[in-house]
Amino acid sequence: MKVLVAIKRVVDFNVNIRVRGDGSGVETNNVKMSMNPFDEIAVEEAIRMREAGTAEEVVAVSIGPAQSAETIRTALAMGADRGIHVLCETQTEPLAVAKLLKAIVEKEDPGLVILGKQAIDDDCNQTGQMLSALLGWAQGAFISKLAVAGGNAEVTREVDGGLEKVSIKIPAVVTVDLRLNEPRYASLPNIMKAKKKPIDQMSPDDLGVDVAPRMKILKVEEPPKRQAGVKVENAAQLVDKLKNEAKVI
Amino acid sequence: MAVLVIAEHDNSELKPATLNAVTVAQEIAKEIGGDLEILVAGEGCGGVAEAAAKIAGVSRVLLADAPELANQLAENLTPLLVKLASGYSHLVAPATTTAKNVMPRVAVLLDVAQISEITAVVSADTFVRPIYAGNALATVQSSDAIKVITVRTTTFDAAAAEGGGATVEAVDGAVDAGLSSFLGQDLTKSERPELTTADIVISGGRGMQSSDNFALLESIADKLGAAVGASRAAVDAGYVPNDYQIGQTGKVVAPNLYIAVGISGAIQHLAGMKDSKVIVAINKDEEAPIFQVADYGLVEDLFTALPALAEELDKAL
Ligand SMILES: Cc1cc2nc3c(=O)[nH]c(=O)nc-3n(C[C@H](O)[C@H](O)[C@H](O)COP(=O)(O)OP(=O)(O)OC[C@H]3O[C@@H](n4cnc5c(N)ncnc54)[C@H](O)[C@@H]3O)c2cc1C
Ligand SMILES: Nc1ncnc2c1ncn2[C@@H]1O[C@H](COP(=O)(O)O)[C@@H](O)[C@H]1O
Numbered sequence: 001m002k003v004l005v006a007i008k009r010v011v012d013f014n015v016n017i018r019v020r021g022d023g024s025g026v027e028t029n030n031v032k033m034s035m036n037p038f039d040e041i042a043v044e045e046a047i048r049m050r051e052a053g054t055a056e057e058v059v060a061v062s063i064g065p066a067q068s069a070e071t072i073r074t075a076l077a078m079g080a081d082r083g084i085h086v087l088c089e090t091q092t093e094p095l096a097v098a099k100l101l102k103a104i105v106e107k108e109d110p111g112l113v114i115l116g117k118q119a120i121d122d123d124c125n126q127t128g129q130m131l132s133a134l135l136g137w138a139q140g141a142f143i144s145k146l147a148v149a150g151g152n153a154e155v156t157r158e159v160d161g162g163l164e165k166v167s168i169k170i171p172a173v174v175t176v177d178l179r180l181n182e183p184r185y186a187s188l189p190n191i192m193k194a195k196k197k198p199i200d201q202m203s204p205d206d207l208g209v210d211v212a213p214r215m216k217i218l219k220v221e222e223p224p225k226r227q228a229g230v231k232v233e234n235a236a237q238l239v240d241k242l243k244n245e246a247k248v249i
Numbered sequence: 250m251a252v253l254v255i256a257e258h259d260n261s262e263l264k265p266a267t268l269n270a271v272t273v274a275q276e277i278a279k280e281i282g283g284d285l286e287i288l289v290a291g292e293g294c295g296g297v298a299e300a301a302a303k304i305a306g307v308s309r310v311l312l313a314d315a316p317e318l319a320n321q322l323a324e325n326l327t328p329l330l331v332k333l334a335s336g337y338s339h340l341v342a343p344a345t346t347t348a349k350n351v352m353p354r355v356a357v358l359l360d361v362a363q364i365s366e367i368t369a370v371v372s373a374d375t376f377v378r379p380i381y382a383g384n385a386l387a388t389v390q391s392s393d394a395i396k397v398i399t400v401r402t403t404t405f406d407a408a409a410a411e412g413g414g415a416t417v418e419a420v421d422g423a424v425d426a427g428l429s430s431f432l433g434q435d436l437t438k439s440e441r442p443e444l445t446t447a448d449i450v451i452s453g454g455r456g457m458q459s460s461d462n463f464a465l466l467e468s469i470a471d472k473l474g475a476a477v478g479a480s481r482a483a484v485d486a487g488y489v490p491n492d493y494q495i496g497q498t499g500k501v502v503a504p505n506l507y508i509a510v511g512i513s514g515a516i517q518h519l520a521g522m523k524d525s526k527v528i529v530a531i532n533k534d535e536e537a538p539i540f541q542v543a544d545y546g547l548v549e550d551l552f553t554a555l556p557a558l559a560e561e562l563d564k565a566l
Contacts, residue, residue, distance in 0.1 A: 013517065017384035026385050038498075094353070095362045118498055123380055124365045126353035129323065133354035138324055138428035141350045144491065154432065158491045159346040160445075160500070165432035166322070172428075178481060178498065179491060214362040218375065218388040226523060229544035231535075235557035238529065238547055239565045246527045246544065248449070248506040249473060249566065 001111030001170075003046040003055045005080065006101055006128075007039040007062050009071040010121040023219040026121075035071050038116025040078075040183035041176045045146060046114055047079040048181065054148050055112070057081050061104055063097055065089050069199055076194035077186035083199035084108075088211060094122075096204075096211040098130035103207035105135060110171065112153070117142050117175040128175035138168035144179040250338035251284040251308075252277050255330070255352075256301055257345050260291045260319065263300040265446050266343035268407035270400045273370055274341045275306050275408060280373040281338060284308040287415075288333065290326060290423075292319035298417045305412040315423035320431035321347050325424065327354040332422050334359055334395055338373070344399040352397055361393035368404040382497040382520035402445060403503035403524060437490045439477075444495070447476035449506045450525070452495055454518075455482035456511020456532065456551055463488055465555040466510060472562045478502065478522075480512045496521035511551050514539025531555070 011017065011026070012034040018027040035043075049055035060075035062068040063086040072083035086100050105113060115128035132139035140146070140155035144163070147154045148170065157164045158177045168174075186194070204211045232238045242249045252274040257264040271285070278285045285306055289298040290313040298312040311333070317325045334340060334355065342348035344366045356363040368386070369377035375390045376398065444450060451473070453466050463477070470477050478500070479493040495502055497520035507525035512518060514530070514537055522528070523542055530543035533550045540546040547554055 011381070016516075017381045019385050026381055093362055095357060095360075098357055120497065121381055123382070123497065124363070125349050126356070126363050126365060129350065129353035130357035130363075132323075133327060133357050138426075139350075139354075141323070142346060157346075159434075160492060162434065162436040162490055162492050164434045166429055167432055168429045169427075177491075179485065214391060214393050215364070216390045216392070218390055220380075220385050220387045223379070223383060223386050226528075226542045228541045229528075229546065231540075231546045231548060234549070235547070235554055235561045238545055238558065239561040241545055242506065242527070242529070243565055246506075248527050249562075 001055055002057045002059065002108060003049055004105065004108060004110040004113045005039070005042045005046045005058060005060050005075065006113065006115045007043060007060055007071055007075055008036045008116070008119050009033050009062060009064050009068045010036045010119055013037055013120055019220055019222045023221060025217065025220045033067065035074050036116050036119050038118060038176055041178070041180050042114040042116055043075045043078050043080060044181045044183035045176060049148070059084060059108060059110070061086070061101065063088050063092055063100055072199050073194055074186065076197040077191040078184060079190065082197055085199050085201045086207065087201055087203055090211070091213065092211055093213050093215060094124050094126035094130055095214060096209065097127050098134055099209045100204060100207055100211070101131050102134045103209055112148070112171060113173045115173065115175045117177050128173050132173035135173065138172040140166060140168050140172060140174040142177045143174050144177050146174060146180065250281060251286055251336065252339040252341060253333065253337040254285065254287045255340065255342040255348060256287050256289045256297065257343050257347060258289065258291060258294060258297040260294045261296060263297045265407060266345055266402045267301070268304065268410060269402035269405045270341050270343040271304055271307070271408035272405045273367070273398070273400045274339070276370045277339050277341070277373055283338065286311060288313065290318045290329060291321065292316050302415040302417050303411050303413050305409040307413045307415040310415050310417045311420045312417050313420050313423055317423045317425040321351070322429050322431060323351040323354055324426035324428040326351045327358065328424055328426065329422050330355045331358045333420065337395065339396045339398060341398045341400060343402045348399050352399055356397040359395050359397070361395050361397055362391060363397045363399070364389065364391060365399050366401045367398055368401050382516050383523065384516065401501060403501050437492050441470055442474065442476045444476045444478055444500055445502055448504055449473045449475035450478050450502050450504045451475045451508040451510065452478035452480065452512060453483055453488070453510050454480035454512030455486065457483060457488055460488045469555065469559055469562065472559065472566060480518050509539050510555065512539055513537050514542065
């Protein structure tokens with residue numbers, strides 16, 4: 001089967017986030033950008049499926065500005081076969097992303113779509129579930145294990161109480177959690193090879209999707225800052241402070 | 250119009266997270282001058298519905314009791330919620346893994362956005378939500394007809410669990426979507442309080458070095474009546490199960506006292522605990538970023554500090 005992977009270009013997880021002084025958002029100029037870490041796990045899983053013979057082709061899709069093509073190149077260097085770039089200069093909400101992905105799924109006809117569970121910029125945790133419902137497909141959200149066999153996939157999901165096992169019908173949408181795998185680094189030869197792999201570019205109009213946001217961002221602020229407190233010498237002093245000063249034990 | 254809260258439960262017990270979502274729903278209901286209702290969907294969950302009916306301020310409890318809903322499978326819950334949604338201006342659920350699994354499905358089929366993990370209600374259409382691991386707070390206004398909202402439970406007080414007298418009405422319409430089936434679960438068993446509602450949380454990180462060493466934390470947790478949590482590194486290393494993870498992509502906690510042991514304080518971890526009232530850090534590296542948010546810092550090897558702490562607590566408590 002064909003596997004489609006959705007990858008988002010986000011501010012790198014190591015960057016110290018700065019809120020713009022005018023409250024319009026978070027500073028993204030001259031800031032290191034990377035593939036959303038959950039999406040690296042998604043790409044890795046798809047490549048492993050191809051290596052194991054469960055998948056024939058891995059297609060990486062990203063929706064975003066011109067630079068998102070770089071993120072697709074990263075996926076191609078990891079081992080994805082080709083890319084699809086939906087050029088979209090404005091911020092897209094999960095609702096719009098899900099609609100765009102649905103249109104692509106209808107063209108590509110994959111057996112499985114793999115997404116990250118959460119983009120670490122908007123922290124929405126919605127897109128995969130939305131895509132699955134739009135397609136009328138089964139979903140395995142927040143998975144730490146995936147086994148595809150025949151017309152089904154058995155998934156292990158990370159839930160609040162521990163783990164849950166569900167069998168889902170294929171085609172399906174899954175969203176990956178941190179423990180699913182450890183993504184590989186692209187090797188130099190593979191980075192070179194990736195330059196020749198094709199990336200199709202299209203627009204939301206080509207896909208017939210209205211991406212107008214439903215949410216207006218009125219302002220973006222810094223959260224209240226915590227002050228560093230005091231250092232204590234030893235456990236005895238700590239217990240004394242907690243009991244008699246903070247009064248929390 | 251009315252506000253519908255989706256109850257979090259395990260068919261036998263109403264989970265406290267529901268009460269935090271009710272508080273949000275009460276604020277919204279007051280804004281719009283509407284009623285507040287609760288949906289209990291599951292199997293054999295009549296007792297949960299009765300508990301929900303006692304919550305102060307609730308006017309009606311809808312009970313969907315059907316085998317198809319037993320395991321809260323997203324594919325089966327979605328059509329029921331979509332069907333009910335037209336009667337409401339707001340659907341509100343606590344941001345648990347159950348709601349995160351199903352609510353986006355409901356939103357998209359209603360062709361509306363979901364507003365994830367709100368931390369404040371500004372008005373009936375405007376909410377505050379953290380982005381970038383809580384390093385920024387966005388105030389967002391929704392233009393959608395129905396607002397689908399999940400609630401960060403730690404930032405809202407729990408509504409009174411008693412004092413209400415709502416009616417319970419059965420609703421039908423549960424279907425088996427035929428897409429998924431539940432195979433089983435492996436839930437972490439613990440006598441300790443639940444992480445997200447505990448008054449005291451003690452967490453271990455990579456510095457704990459092994460699963461066995463977590464016993465050092467557990468013995469202190471038992472003395473304090475605390476819950477035990479962990480950093481991602483400790484979970485990834487297999488020291489503790491996944492449901493211990495606190496942070497941007499794990500659980501969010503805000504106890505009276507949070508004790509971080511052998512945790513460096515990466516922003517992804519801070520995102521899950523920096524709203525705790527009092528933070529204690531125990532770490533042998535005095536440069537560890539966790540000390541920048543700690544009210545009390547102890548720079549010491551944890552294998553010295555924890556046994557000493559246990560001893561001092563025995564004396565003091
Ligand atoms: C997409 C993504 C999501 C993430 N989500 C989360 C999340 O939800 N939660 C989370 O926690 N992390 C998360 N992380 C990981 C995060 O970035 C850090 O890697 C992680 O929090 C580090 O865990 P740690 O502090 O236990 O380990 P380390 O950073 O390795 O720190 C270990 C600390 O222990 C101290 N130490 C070691 N030995 C001793 C000793 N004997 N005595 C005292 N101190 C000692 C060291 O000085 C050090 O400060 C995420 C990362 C990514 C990319
Ligand atoms: N602009 C985008 N392009 C491609 N994939 C995306 C985009 N936005 C979100 N996704 C996918 O959806 C997942 C969840 O994102 P979110 O719902 O925004 O938290 C991400 O991990 C990606 O796999």
